[in-house]
Amino acid sequence: MKRLSHYVESAAAILLAVIWISPLLFAFWAAFHSTSDAVNFNLMSSWTLDNFRVAWDGAPWLQYFLNTFLLVTIVLIGQFFFTTLAGFAFAKLEFPGKNFVFILVLMQLFILPEVLIVENYAMVSRLGLFDTLFGVGMPYMASAFGIFLMRQSFKSVPIELHEAARIEGCGLLGILWRVYVPLAKPTYLAYALVSVSTHWNNFLWPLIVTNSPETRPLTVGLSIFGAPENGVDISIISAATMMSVAPLLIAFLVFQRQFVQAFLRAGIK
């Protein structure tokens, strides 16, 4: 009985994995075959790179890649800056109303970013950042999740290290920079992985707040490229999709272990 349930569990897990990966596999299959071969699952058909050539010429992909790359970098730098300072304040400093403010920050976790789209749009426009990469990234910089993660990580640093640094002549920011930040390196790496993958894939907000190819990230560019009015060619769209996900996919394969740990950790904390 126990053996049976073991097999059932394994079978279910494999089935789930297959269902999960099948769109990706199909896109991969379609990207390398002509449209008719792809939809007919003609296994003997020849492989081709034509779809990539057509797709590449169809949109300013290089610009999109650059935009996405800049966007995740800006967001990550902003997040590191704000979550480090805020996390440190919540972990190690005493100020009136600290717990109340911290609860306010945590409440932000309950609010879906989509709910705030209109308000954020108005704010970004008021600041004159509409249709800029900075405007796309700004609402995510003071991430509540990041602040919480940093706070937990800084809280686990032994107080003696803080005191030793104080005696050795460090100021508060010096201690943060020389003691807390280096010790929280694994947390920074985990958070960076989560943040980069989230913002690489983010679609709705950039779609709304960008208006030109100069600022459009990959996801938005891809959706415009694949929009029905441009004519639906499943192979070419698949090729474009493969191109957009490739950097993240390669990064995932390289950092597989850290990725899994990052998400696990994010779940626990």
Place this chain on the structure above:
Amino acid sequence: MSTKPFVVLDNVAKRWNGQLGVENISLDIEEGSFVALLGPSGCGKSTSLRLLAGLELPDEGKIFIEGRDVTTSAASDRNLSMVFQSYALFPHLSVAENVIFGLKVRRVPKAERMEKMARALEITGLEGLESRKPGELSGGQRQRVALARAIVAGQRLCLMDEPLSNLDAKLRTSVRKDIKKLQRDLGITVVYVTHDQTEAMSMADKIVLMKDGRIQQIGSPNELYNSPANTFVAGFIGAPAMALIESHILGGVEDGYKIGLRAENISIVPKGEGKLSCNVTEVEFLGSETLIGLEHEGAIGLTVLQPGLLIIPLGQQIDITFDDQHLHFFDSAGERLPG
């Protein structure tokens, strides 16, 4: 100015709401001396050290270092170094980086930094381990890195918070000697917190014995051992500690006193010739001598030291005697009586 002590704590108090802090801490520390803050756990010795270090600020009183009022100064402005119980080495930095951490923070030029580090590593015998991380070192080596970090900047005052408590007994004895030698060679002033009286007695020029947040006695090891200020000191210093006897059970002494007597001043005599007759409750062979625990109504901690191995059956009655000049008298409140 030159007569003023190097470090002065003047009537310092620190209170936490509800919890016991320290009260009325007044203490003069001469330059170049080795002062031990001794006491049972929770007596406020670590708090006193942290007040001196600037890690806590006092609620009352003043602290002077080198004649300068540092009562409210930041820890970094007090020109002192500190060795922590847990060593507090930065786990992400190598031995070398740990040692020069403070110099780097204080922007000492690189050449000078290297020179000072080489000297500190040489003094502490850490050459060759420069690039190791603290996690790759043994407990004793970590301890030496903490020492090297404390002496590298050449601060004249060094605070140590139970630096030996994480070492095994054998290492402790040798490091104890090293620390004492280091202090003497460098001529630095050390304030050393410990709960181990052997450490305090063997290293310190001056011992500050504390209990419940108050200083019980300040004096040389000799003074604490040979003229304890009260029954707490008598019962704390020495292994075995001083026995305390109610005065009424000894003939020829008035009632209401407590009389202290050290084990080495008691001798066993044939039956009928002693001043007290006691039951043997404990026989502990220590190698070169045997410790015999005795029981008598109205007396606590009575022990006799006898050379060599001496087997006495438990429960046997023996007679003891002592010379009256070795008696210490305390009044009913436990304070030492003159004479």
